[in-house]
Structures are given as structure tokens and as C-alpha cells.
Amino acid sequence: MENLINDLKAQLIEELNLEDVTVEDIDTEAPLFGDEGLGLDSIDALEIILLLEKYYGLKIENPKSGKDIFFSVKTLADYITANRK
Amino acid sequence: MGTVVTGIGVVSAAGLNVDENLRSLRCCRSGVAKARILQTRHDVPLGEVALSNDELRSLLGVPEKERFSRASLLGLLAAREALRDSGVSVDGGARVGLVSATSAGGMDRSEFFYKDEVTKCNSGRLRDVVLHDCGDSSETVARFLGISDFVTTISTACSSSANAVILADRLLRHNKLDAVLVGGIDPLCKFTVNGFSSLMILDRELCRPFDQSRAGLNLGEGAAFLVLQRKEDVESGGYCRLSGFANANDAYHQTAISHDGIGPFLAMEGALKSAGLHPSDIDYVNVHGTGTENNDWSEGFAMKRLFGDCVPMFSSTKVYTGHTLGACGAIEAVYSVLSLVNDMVFPTFNFKNAIEGLELEPVVALRENAGLKNVMSNSFGFGGNVSSLIFSKM
Amino acid sequence: MACFITNKISVSPQQTFLSDSFFSGSANVAEERKLRAVEPNYKETIAEAGLRRRMSRIVKMGVSAGLACANGADGVDAIITATGLGCLADTEKFLDSVVRNDESLLNPTAFIQSTFNTIGAQIALILKNSSYNVTYAHRGFSFESALLDAMLRIEDGDARNVLVGAMDEITDLSFAVMERLGFWRNGAVMGEGANFFLLSGSKSSADDVALVDVATFMNRKEEAFDKCVQGFLSRNNLEISQIDVLLYGSSDKSYCLGGVCSAVSEAVDYKKYCGEFPTASSFAVWLGAEVLKRGALPCGKTLDGAKRVLVYTDYQSVNRSLILLEI
Incomplete structure (x- = not known):
């Protein structure tokens, strides 16, 4: 789990071009979207959907259904763990 | 304002010319269907123009040796119809200009080029890639029709051709030109289909503008042109006046329109002001109405703010054509002219339930003898680029 | 009727960005037939990292020049941009994923940023400017059309200050394509840059051009x-x-x-x-x-x-x- 969380953080930094952000800067439990946390937006949500498909082979068809999954790095990791084949 | 519309031409999924489009609009016949011409993996309905490039070429009588992009072929068909309809001669003394608009340009050819260029070791055909840029289709249309006094191209995503109309009016008022062939062109191509697919806003069924159940847009293709002239230069007739317009920026997000539709509100309000009209003077709005959750909410919200409890009749004609991106402003301008001239509102025939919180219902069945004097047409695009045009009876 | 250039900013292959060096020093020359822009320090010109992260080179060049040019203006009443080929790097990036991944695993950011009006839109967004905003994309007439539109708007009294700018970028593919087309015969070299102007109906200082x-x-x-x-x-x-x-x-x-x-x-x-x-x-x-x-x-x-x-x-x-x- 620890490895997955660190991988995810590194992938988020890479795919979302989070310049000046390091893996250590990202709080595993903090919200990814909105003004707190990383402050991501709707385009980032699409990029995260792409990330899940690219690295983990997971497809999310409806961006709205991703809302709970994308809440934090932790919820993303839980989703991947539960659904990865 | 003294600018009048003296010619119109249109090609879309709803028909190859003005008459065919009008027939589809009157009969509630959508041109959106399963893809037949574009080769794509995405299983989504598209508003394709019914003819292949070869068929378009022979319809136009374009010689074999000429290599035209689909954008140029579609543009030529609509532009030639509009110019002929107006009776304006490019060989006479009149200074005639072309203001066109597109978002994809010759991308359909670039896709062929790029594939060979990267997968077959720099063997992409150069005659394809030289058609890539936005200016190519404009210059091809101008050359084919003999227009050389002025040519330019606007590219502001989905509001492109509405903005072309705004420039055309200014060029006429400043006496830079005597007649302007103005419009927009966008062909379907893999680039845009995949682009909108990556944004996850393509509906797998026919789009449902302003419906609570809406689930995205359908992409379409086409071209439309209008001939604009100064009223005093036109001896008789003309379809209607271009009476007002405005362009504003929503300045909220690169792709989304603000929740309270501030940009759309400013564009519609500005258009009214430039026409010297009150909100109650508008009889019908041809809305942008793409069918995405974001657009329809924001546009509806802005209309309620502008028109209060008296929102005029409105409809989205994208159920007939799909969303034709850079061409939609011009196609819907032509449709607005057709509404005025025929005094009818073309319905969003598949509408069922109003958006909760807005409670706005578009016209759902053809409305004849609608009593139209002033018609507004909205076009909104990426980058917060929003524009509104108003056409009025002579 | 004339209008006046009350501010101007150039990002070019020369030392022109907020610098006098070009007029006092020697000119940069092409390397491998390319004159690449001397780019600003984007961390200074676009301070917020969150704004920069989606921007390609042309967008950063254009936005840097545009913001610097609008800086200190007494209101900007229109933003008019021009580009011949637009955001080529993003266009190529997206096209590449369409071709190589056979229409799957598509990167939405590259598509969004590939539109021709991206720079004008980003400037409006950053300045929270809701005024007239348009982009011309017509080969060698792009910038001229933008100037004409700006001049007419000022003459009509629809705008006092208009921010007008143009930009294009070099990419490896566009260079190679133009080489194959024979553009670089006769000693021509490929260039790029972003040049912005604040045009006004009246002078802001006596030596305004x-x-x-x-x-x-x-x-x-x-x-x-x-x-x-x-x-x-x-x-x-x-x-x-x-x-x-x-x-x-x-x-x-x-x-x-x-x-x-x-x-x-x-x-x-x-x-x-x-x-x-x-x-x-x-x-x-x-x-x-x-x-x-x-x-x-x-x-x-x-x-x-x-x-x-x-x-x-x-x-x-x-x-x-x-x-x-x-x-």
C-alpha cells in the first residue's frame, strides 16, 4: 500500500505537471480538488481517469462517478487495490 | 446599423444546401447518425455531411489536379451558394472580401500526413500537410470564387464564425469593402472526435439540449456563409438586417463556462445594446445549446438573468446538425435568417424534461407564423469566447 | 485615423524582453537554421505555478509578453491575438497520441491547449478581463488582421486601449516539414516569438509611435x-x-x-x-x-x-x- 501511494503521488506530479511539488508535499488524506490540498480542477479529473487507465488498466466511464474515488490519494489507492486484477 | 444579409449558403448533416436544410428543419429530421465517412474507433453518432470528398469534388466541379481538404470542399459549397444567392459579382467594381472561420482547418489531411510521417519514416505526403493551417480553406475558397480584395480567418473555437460576422460588419461600416462573404467551416476529423472524447462530453445518443437528462454533445461538420452588404448599396430586398452583436469573455476557465453564465450574459446584453433593443424585443433565441451539462445550465442561467420571467421562445438546432464547432455560429446565423424570413421556429424536437432549477422549455414542435421580428443567435467556445448576434426584419 | 503604441513587449530570438541589450549589443544568430526565442524566466512572468503547469512554450511566451504589455495599462478594452499555426507543440502531442495509441489513452490537456485562442483566453482569464476577445489565424495576414480590427475598434470609440499580440513557435516537426517543402533554401531560417502591443486612441507619452x-x-x-x-x-x-x-x-x-x-x-x-x-x-x-x-x-x-x-x-x-x- 505504501508503495502504491508513493507511486500514485509520483504519477500525479508527472501527469498533472505539478511543478515544485514533491511526493513528500502531498498529504495522502487531504482532498485533491477544491481550494484545500492540491487545488485540482475538472481537467485534472480527466487526466486522473487517463492515469488510472494507463498505469492500472482501470476504466471509469463517467467522470461524475469518480468523485468519491478521486477525493484523496488514499481513496484513489483504495479504489485501485479493490479493483486491480 | 445598416448591414443587411443578401445571400446565404449552408451545408451540414441536415442538407447540402439551404433548401435541403430548411426541409430538414421543418420536418424535424436530424442528420446526426452513426459515422459512415469518418473512420474512427469511437462509437458515437456524428453529424456528417452525406458526401465523401470525391463526391463533394465532383458536385463542385473541382479539377482532379486540385488537392483540397474537406474543409475547403465544404466551405466552397456553402460559399458559392451564398455568393450566387446574393447576386454580387466579384468581377464588377465592388470590393468583395472573405472573412472565414474554422477551428480544425485542414486537420483531416494533417492526420494522414502525420501518420505516415511518424510511422513510415518521414514519408508523409507534403501535399497533405500544406493544407493544415486555418488560412488554407479560406484562401482556397477565395481563389476558387475569384475573391482577392481581402481575406482573413478567425479561430476562437466554437464562437469562431460568429466573430467573423462581427468583423465583417465593421469592415462594411468603415467602407473597407462593399460586400463580405462571411462564414465558417469545420470538417469532422479524428483530432476533434478524439479531443471531445478525451473530455468525456460526447453523448452516445442524439444530444438532448436543455434536457435534464442531457449527457453531452454530438459532433458535426459543415459550413455556412452569408453575404453582408451596406443597406444603402442594396437596391431591393435582402433577407434581413444584422442589427446587433457582441463578443465577451467569460474569463472563468479554459473549457468550462461559469456557473452563473457571466460571459453569455454580457454577450447577449451587449448585443441588445448595440441593436438598441430591449430584452422584450427578442422574439426567439437560437441558443448555443450543445447538450453538455455545463453549457446548457450556464446559458439558461444567463438567459433567465437577462430576460427575467419572460424568456423568449428558444431552441437548439444542434439536434439537426450536431455541434459543428467553428462553423456553428455561421450555420445557426443562416438558420436564424431562415427563421425570420419564414417566420417560424425550428424545434428541439426531442426535448422531454426541463433542467431542474432552470425550468426552461425550448420550442418542441415547429412553430409557424411565429411573429418574429428580432432573432438572437448565441455561440460560445473554449477559452471563454462567447458571442451573440441579432438579426432583425427589414 | 492613427492610433498609438503606448506599450510594447517582445519575446524574440534577440535580447528584447524587458531588456536593452539588443540595441546595445550584438545580434544573436541562427543555429542549425533556427532562431529560437530567448525566453523569459517564466517563474517571474507567470508567478503562479498552478497557471503555468498546463502551458506549452508558445502559451508561456505569449502570456508572458501579453501580461507584461498590459501591466500598468489604464484598462484593457479588447484582447486581440494572432497566430499563423497556433499551439503546434500541443497539436502535435495530441495528434501523436491519436496516431500512436490508435485513438485511445488521449491526453485532454493537450487537446484543450491546442486551440488557436488559448493565449488570448489565458490572458483574459488571468486579467479577469471580460471584454472583446478574438484570435486571427490566417498565415501571413494573422497579425495584420488583428491590427486592423484593433484600429477600427479604437476609431469607433468601442475601445480606448487594445492589447494586440502575435505568436508562433518552432517545433522539430514543423521545422522538418518546412525543410522538406524547401522553405530554408535561399538562406531563410525558421524563427519564433511573441510580440504584444498596447494600442490606444491617444498618446501616453510624447514619443509614442x-x-x-x-x-x-x-x-x-x-x-x-x-x-x-x-x-x-x-x-x-x-x-x-x-x-x-x-x-x-x-x-x-x-x-x-x-x-x-x-x-x-x-x-x-x-x-x-x-x-x-x-x-x-x-x-x-x-x-x-x-x-x-x-x-x-x-x-x-x-x-x-x-x-x-x-x-x-x-x-x-x-x-x-x-x-x-x-x-
Whole structure:
């Protein structure tokens, strides 16, 4: 789990071009979207959907259904763990 | 304002010319269907123009040796119809200009080029890639029709051709030109289909503008042109006046329109002001109405703010054509002219339930003898680029 | 009616961005037939990392120049941008994923940022500016069309200050394609840059340069174009002899522009500084305004009482334009 969380953080930094952000800067439990946390937006949500498909082979068809999954790095990791084949 | 519309031409999924489009609009016949011409993996309905490039070429009588992009072929068909309809001669003394608009340009050819260029070791055909840029289709249309006094191209995503109309009016008022062939062109191509697919806003069924159940847009293709002239230069007739317009920026997000539709509100309000009209003077709005959750909410919200409890009749004609991106402003301008001239509102025939919180219902069945004097047409695009045009009876 | 260039910012292959070095030092020269822009420190020009992270090079160049140019303006009433080929790097990136991944695993950011109006839109977004906003994308007429629109808006009183800018970028693919097309024969080099201007109906300082006239000409052979030059000068009530400096950007060095070349005291090939790209004339306007203001050429040569600069641009012998500047 620890490895997955660190991988995810590194992938988020890479795919979302989070310049000046390091893996250590990202709080595993903090919200990814909105003004707190990383402050991501709707385009980032699409990029995260792409990330899940690219690295983990997971497809999310409806961006709205991703809302709970994308809440934090932790919820993303839980989703991947539960659904990865 | 003294600018009048003296010619119109249109090609879309709803028909190859003005008459065919009008027939589809009157009969509630959508041109959106399963893809037949574009080769794509995405299983989504598209508003394709019914003819292949070869068929378009022979319809136009374009010689074999000429290599035209689909954008140029579609543009030529609509532009030639509009110019002929107006009776304006490019060989006479009149200074005639072309203001066109597109978002994809010759991308359909670039896709062929790029594939060979990267997968077959720099063997992409150069005659394809030289058609890539936005200016190519404009210059091809101008050359084919003999227009050389002025040519330019606007590219502001989905509001492109509405903005072309705004420039055309200014060029006429400043006496830079005597007649302007103005419009927009966008062909379907893999680039845009995949682009909108990556944004996850393509509906797998026919789009449902302003419906609570809406689930995205359908992409379409086409071209439309209008001939604009100064009223005093036109001896008789003309379809209607271009009476007002405005362009504003929503300045909220690169792709989304603000929740309270501030940009759309400013564009519609500005258009009214430039026409010297009150909100109650508008009889019908041809809305942008793409069918995405974001657009329809924001546009509806802005209309309620502008028109209060008296929102005029409105409809989205994208159920007939799909969303034709850079061409939609011009196609819907032509449709607005057709509404005025025929005094009818073309319905969003598949509408069922109003958006909760807005409670706005578009016209759902053809409305004849609608009593139209002033018609507004909205076009909104990426980058917060929003524009509104108003056409009025002579 | 003229309008005035009350501010101007250039990101170009020369040391022009918020710097005097270009006029005092020596000019940068092309490497491998490319004149790449000397780029600003984007962390300073676009301070917020969150804004920068989706921006490609052309967007950063354009937004940096645009924001610097609007800085201190007493309101911006319109934002008009121009680009010949738009955000090429993002376009290529998205096209690449369509082709290589066979229409799967598509990167939405590249698609969104590939639209031609991205720079104008980003500037509006950052400045929270909801005024008129439009983008011209027509080969060698892109920037000229933007200038014309701006001038007409000012003349109509619809705008006091208009932010006008143009940008294009070099990518490896576009260079290679143009090489295959033979663009770089005759010694031409590929260039890029972002040049922005704040145009106003009135001067903000006494030595502001006036943008007097702009005209575009489609498909004119040289003989016919001689007449166009005459017409352009006479509609501005000028004789050839009243043009002091000609800035020309043309692949045909032998063409004398209806005698203007031989009549002016200085004729400068501006594309040797900025390279060839569809909106290169925007660099020439920056250069022309700077020359008039300084009374000197980039090489350091002083010009006594130079009043007028004529910018002549020939893009692929199809799009030609004339722009007149006056102090």
C-alpha cells in the first residue's frame, strides 16, 4: 500500500505537471480538488481517469462517478487495490 | 446599423444546401447518425455531411489536379451558394472580401500526413500537410470564387464564425469593402472526435439540449456563409438586417463556462445594446445549446438573468446538425435568417424534461407564423469566447 | 485615423524582453537554421505555478509578453491575438497520441491547449478581463488582421486601449516539414516569438509611435504590387521620399517595392533578427517602433530625424502586407 501511494503521488506530479511539488508535499488524506490540498480542477479529473487507465488498466466511464474515488490519494489507492486484477 | 444579409449558403448533416436544410428543419429530421465517412474507433453518432470528398469534388466541379481538404470542399459549397444567392459579382467594381472561420482547418489531411510521417519514416505526403493551417480553406475558397480584395480567418473555437460576422460588419461600416462573404467551416476529423472524447462530453445518443437528462454533445461538420452588404448599396430586398452583436469573455476557465453564465450574459446584453433593443424585443433565441451539462445550465442561467420571467421562445438546432464547432455560429446565423424570413421556429424536437432549477422549455414542435421580428443567435467556445448576434426584419 | 503604441513587449530570438541589450549589443544568430526565442524566466512572468503547469512554450511566451504589455495599462478594452499555426507543440502531442495509441489513452490537456485562442483566453482569464476577445489565424495576414480590427475598434470609440499580440513557435516537426517543402533554401531560417502591443486612441507619452495604416494584399504579382505600394502611400498622402526606414521581410531580395528600397536612407531585412514565421511582421512593428523612438538601428547606427518606418512583409509570395509607423 505504501508503495502504491508513493507511486500514485509520483504519477500525479508527472501527469498533472505539478511543478515544485514533491511526493513528500502531498498529504495522502487531504482532498485533491477544491481550494484545500492540491487545488485540482475538472481537467485534472480527466487526466486522473487517463492515469488510472494507463498505469492500472482501470476504466471509469463517467467522470461524475469518480468523485468519491478521486477525493484523496488514499481513496484513489483504495479504489485501485479493490479493483486491480 | 445598416448591414443587411443578401445571400446565404449552408451545408451540414441536415442538407447540402439551404433548401435541403430548411426541409430538414421543418420536418424535424436530424442528420446526426452513426459515422459512415469518418473512420474512427469511437462509437458515437456524428453529424456528417452525406458526401465523401470525391463526391463533394465532383458536385463542385473541382479539377482532379486540385488537392483540397474537406474543409475547403465544404466551405466552397456553402460559399458559392451564398455568393450566387446574393447576386454580387466579384468581377464588377465592388470590393468583395472573405472573412472565414474554422477551428480544425485542414486537420483531416494533417492526420494522414502525420501518420505516415511518424510511422513510415518521414514519408508523409507534403501535399497533405500544406493544407493544415486555418488560412488554407479560406484562401482556397477565395481563389476558387475569384475573391482577392481581402481575406482573413478567425479561430476562437466554437464562437469562431460568429466573430467573423462581427468583423465583417465593421469592415462594411468603415467602407473597407462593399460586400463580405462571411462564414465558417469545420470538417469532422479524428483530432476533434478524439479531443471531445478525451473530455468525456460526447453523448452516445442524439444530444438532448436543455434536457435534464442531457449527457453531452454530438459532433458535426459543415459550413455556412452569408453575404453582408451596406443597406444603402442594396437596391431591393435582402433577407434581413444584422442589427446587433457582441463578443465577451467569460474569463472563468479554459473549457468550462461559469456557473452563473457571466460571459453569455454580457454577450447577449451587449448585443441588445448595440441593436438598441430591449430584452422584450427578442422574439426567439437560437441558443448555443450543445447538450453538455455545463453549457446548457450556464446559458439558461444567463438567459433567465437577462430576460427575467419572460424568456423568449428558444431552441437548439444542434439536434439537426450536431455541434459543428467553428462553423456553428455561421450555420445557426443562416438558420436564424431562415427563421425570420419564414417566420417560424425550428424545434428541439426531442426535448422531454426541463433542467431542474432552470425550468426552461425550448420550442418542441415547429412553430409557424411565429411573429418574429428580432432573432438572437448565441455561440460560445473554449477559452471563454462567447458571442451573440441579432438579426432583425427589414 | 492613427492610433498609438503606448506599450510594447517582445519575446524574440534577440535580447528584447524587458531588456536593452539588443540595441546595445550584438545580434544573436541562427543555429542549425533556427532562431529560437530567448525566453523569459517564466517563474517571474507567470508567478503562479498552478497557471503555468498546463502551458506549452508558445502559451508561456505569449502570456508572458501579453501580461507584461498590459501591466500598468489604464484598462484593457479588447484582447486581440494572432497566430499563423497556433499551439503546434500541443497539436502535435495530441495528434501523436491519436496516431500512436490508435485513438485511445488521449491526453485532454493537450487537446484543450491546442486551440488557436488559448493565449488570448489565458490572458483574459488571468486579467479577469471580460471584454472583446478574438484570435486571427490566417498565415501571413494573422497579425495584420488583428491590427486592423484593433484600429477600427479604437476609431469607433468601442475601445480606448487594445492589447494586440502575435505568436508562433518552432517545433522539430514543423521545422522538418518546412525543410522538406524547401522553405530554408535561399538562406531563410525558421524563427519564433511573441510580440504584444498596447494600442490606444491617444498618446501616453510624447514619443509614442503612431500606427498609421495597415494593408494586406492577396496574390499580387510584383508588378501589380508596385501599384499597391503607390496606392498605400498616396492614401496616406506620402511620397516615397518621405519614408525614412524600410523594414522588409521577404524571401525575394531583388524586389524593390516599386522603388521604395532605393529611395529610403535605410533598408533593413528584419527577418535576419527574428527568422521566418507567419507572424514575423509583429516583430517588425516592435522593431520599427523601437527604431523611431531611439532614432537608431539595432547595429547602433543613429538616424537623424527619422519620422517614418514602412514595414513590408512577404509571406510565401501569397500574403503581402504593408504597415506604416510614424513618430
